[in-house]
Amino acid sequence: MTKESTKRPAHAAWRRLKKNKIAIAGLFIVILYVACAIFAPYISPHDPTKQSLADSFLMPNAEHLLGCDEFGRDILSRIIWGARISLLIQVSSVIVALLVGISLGALGGYYGGKLDELIMRFMDILLAFPGMLLALAIVAMLGPSVRNLIVAIGIYSVPQFARITRGAVLAISANEYVLGAKAIGESDLSVIVRYVLPNALSPIIVQTTLRMATVLLTASGLGFLGLGVQPPNPEWGTMLSSARMYLRSAPHVAIFPGLAIMITVLGFNFLGDGLQDALNPRLKE
Amino acid sequence: MVKFIVRRLMLLIPVLIGVSVIAFLMLHLAPGDPAELLAGLEASAEDIAALRTRFGLDKPLFVQYFMFLKGLFDGSLISLKYEMPAASVIFPRILNTLKLACASIVVAVAVGMIAGIVSAVRRHSLVDYVSTTLALLGVSMPVFWWGLILIMIFSVYLRWLPSGGMGGLRYLVLPAIVLGTASAGAIARMTRSSMMEVLKQDYITAAKAKGLPERLVIYRHALRNALIPTVTVVGLEFGYMLAGAVLTETVFSWPGVGRLIVDSILARDYPVVQASLVLVAGVFVLVNLGVDVLYAFLDPRIRYD
Numbered sequence: 187m188t189k190e191s192t193k194r195p196a197h198a199a200w201r202r203l204k205k206n207k208i209a210i211a212g213l214f215i216v217i218l219y220v221a222c223a224i225f226a227p228y229i230s231p232h233d234p235t236k237q238s239l240a241d242s243f244l245m246p247n248a249e250h251l252l253g254c255d256e257f258g259r260d261i262l263s264r265i266i267w268g269a270r271i272s273l274l275i276q277v278s279s280v281i282v283a284l285l286v287g288i289s290l291g292a293l294g295g296y297y298g299g300k301l302d303e304l305i306m307r308f309m310d311i312l313l314a315f316p317g318m319l320l321a322l323a324i325v326a327m328l329g330p331s332v333r334n335l336i337v338a339i340g341i342y343s344v345p346q347f348a349r350i351t352r353g354a355v356l357a358i359s360a361n362e363y364v365l366g367a368k369a370i371g372e373s374d375l376s377v378i379v380r381y382v383l384p385n386a387l388s389p390i391i392v393q394t395t396l397r398m399a400t401v402l403l404t405a406s407g408l409g410f411l412g413l414g415v416q417p418p419n420p421e422w423g424t425m426l427s428s429a430r431m432y433l434r435s436a437p438h439v440a441i442f443p444g445l446a447i448m449i450t451v452l453g454f455n456f457l458g459d460g461l462q463d464a465l466n467p468r469l470k471e
Numbered sequence: 472m473v474k475f476i477v478r479r480l481m482l483l484i485p486v487l488i489g490v491s492v493i494a495f496l497m498l499h500l501a502p503g504d505p506a507e508l509l510a511g512l513e514a515s516a517e518d519i520a521a522l523r524t525r526f527g528l529d530k531p532l533f534v535q536y537f538m539f540l541k542g543l544f545d546g547s548l549i550s551l552k553y554e555m556p557a558a559s560v561i562f563p564r565i566l567n568t569l570k571l572a573c574a575s576i577v578v579a580v581a582v583g584m585i586a587g588i589v590s591a592v593r594r595h596s597l598v599d600y601v602s603t604t605l606a607l608l609g610v611s612m613p614v615f616w617w618g619l620i621l622i623m624i625f626s627v628y629l630r631w632l633p634s635g636g637m638g639g640l641r642y643l644v645l646p647a648i649v650l651g652t653a654s655a656g657a658i659a660r661m662t663r664s665s666m667m668e669v670l671k672q673d674y675i676t677a678a679k680a681k682g683l684p685e686r687l688v689i690y691r692h693a694l695r696n697a698l699i700p701t702v703t704v705v706g707l708e709f710g711y712m713l714a715g716a717v718l719t720e721t722v723f724s725w726p727g728v729g730r731l732i733v734d735s736i737l738a739r740d741y742p743v744v745q746a747s748l749v750l751v752a753g754v755f756v757l758v759n760l761g762v763d764v765l766y767a768f769l770d771p772r773i774r775y776d
Contacts, residue, residue, distance in 0.1 A: 307485055307486070310489075311493065314490050315490070315752050316713070316751070319717075319732070322732065322736070323497060323744070326497070326744060329502070399611065410721070411733050412737070426613075426615060426619065429619075430619055433619060437623050440616070441620070444613055444615075444619065447616065448611055448612055451613070452607065455607055
């Protein structure tokens with residue numbers, strides 16, 4: 187390891203990431219997705235909610251690159267605006283999960299004992315609801331809306347972050363620099379925030395990236411079930427939900443929103459895997 | 472070993488109590504009056520009052536909780552839509568889901584393990600590259616979309632297989648592939664990495680050094696140890712399938728428990744939703760416990776404490 191890379195571990199990780207073609211492809215997809223979300227009003231060729239019944243089920247052509255849906259709305263524009271809704275849900279729910287999960291995990295891992303036991307048992311209870319069932323139950327309880335979706339998916343992602351943070355904190359807390367900081371009388375909060383959490387950052391970054399993929403699948407799955415973002419909002423899963431009625435006559439209406447989900451999820455998974463290798467170089471073969 | 476299992480079972484008790492409390496509170500944490508929620512929008516004041524008495528909603532919360540628990544077991548928790556005990560509504564649906572999950576896990580294990588082993592043995596070859604990409608594609612695929620695509624190909628255009636419903640084996644093929652795809656990807660990824668880990672070990676080098684043919688080294692020495700983590704993934708995936716089949720069941724109109732939960736949510740049949748949540752979570756944690764026990768059994772290095 188060169189002198190520079192010991193000083194700047196983030197720099198070294200970036201150099202390793204740059205060499206990984208698949209990770210860079212993932213990064214490219216993610217950037218494209220975020221750009222669609224941010225610049226939707228400028229790049230979308232048509233109004234995503236404007237209906238034009240004369241154009242319903244229009245096949246892809248030069249004017250409507252991906253064709254039109256059952257109400258004659260431009261599918262490409264709806265996909266571009268859909269990125270905005272998905273990104274909003276992903277980022278907000280992962281932030282909720284990060285804040286709650288890291289706090290609970292750090293508290294449990296740092297103090298141990300009864301508090302740790304209590305927190306982890308509670309996480310076990312949340313994890314006892316398999317897959318998207320917890321998010322489904324919470325949405326069922328609160329009613330489907332974007333805000334409730336964010337709360338539901340946020341809560342359902344808390345245990346993953348709590349467990350990972352706890353594991354990392356447990357491993358780090360025994361280190362001499364942490365014991366040293368405690369010995370010179372730093373407060374617990376300061377020890378956790380200044381010495382423990384920064385060193386737990388790599389697994390949290392990797393988990394955050396991979397979780398973005400899961401969250402997108404869950405949110406669009408709920409949309410497909412009719413329990414997510416409600417029409418006429420162009421969420422990708424919601425779009426698929428109505429498209430399944432027209433598989434025979436207009437398959438393109440179902441194909442493109444699904445492709446958008448798959449490519450975006452793949453992008454986050456590529457990037458997450460790449461970050462894993464770049465941040466923990468020893469793990470790789 | 473028995474002590475280990477008993478202690479793990481004891482640990483499940485607080486988890487299951489927590490699950491039942493959450494399922495119970497669903498109705499009470501929802502905004503609005505639970506009785507009005509149960510009755511629906513068009514209900515008259517008498518209907519609401521009747522439901523309030525029937526579900527004991529006028530009693531203190533902890534009394535209601537025990538009524539709910541009791542109702543789960545003795546059948547007094549009645550579905551609003553089907554007018555029969557919630558458990559009797561759920562049970563046949565769980566069997567249907569079990570059928571689908573069993574077929575899917577066969578698909579997932581067969582495809583996933585073969586892909587993972589070939590990838591690890593022919594590391595960094597074209598085959599490895601294709602198989603790892605496909606595995607990641609499998610876990611990134613929205614299941615509902617994958618289901619629609621297969622319906623388009625095999626039901627709409629080729630007319631080989633039915634697009635939904637339940638019947639003979641023909642009805643099982645597409646849903647099993649769809650539900651098994653993500654698991655196949657996960658199993659392939661796990662098999663590949665654990666196999667590569669094992670192939671690095673000294674005893675593999677030793678086996679090769681004493682002149683054993685490559686094939687024998689892989690199948691007799693490497694595979695057996697590499698499959699231990701894979702078995703865990705298979706078990707976990709099976710657990711997820713039992714409960715996570717909601718989307719697949721919706722696409723293929725498969726009358727499983729996941730679909731029942733969604734239908735009951737949409738029909739505001741809260742007793743069925745609550746009871747299904749408890750039962751499904753119960754099955755899920757038991758499957759997980761089974762996986763842990765199997766893991767401890769397969770790997771003698773694991774201590775039972």
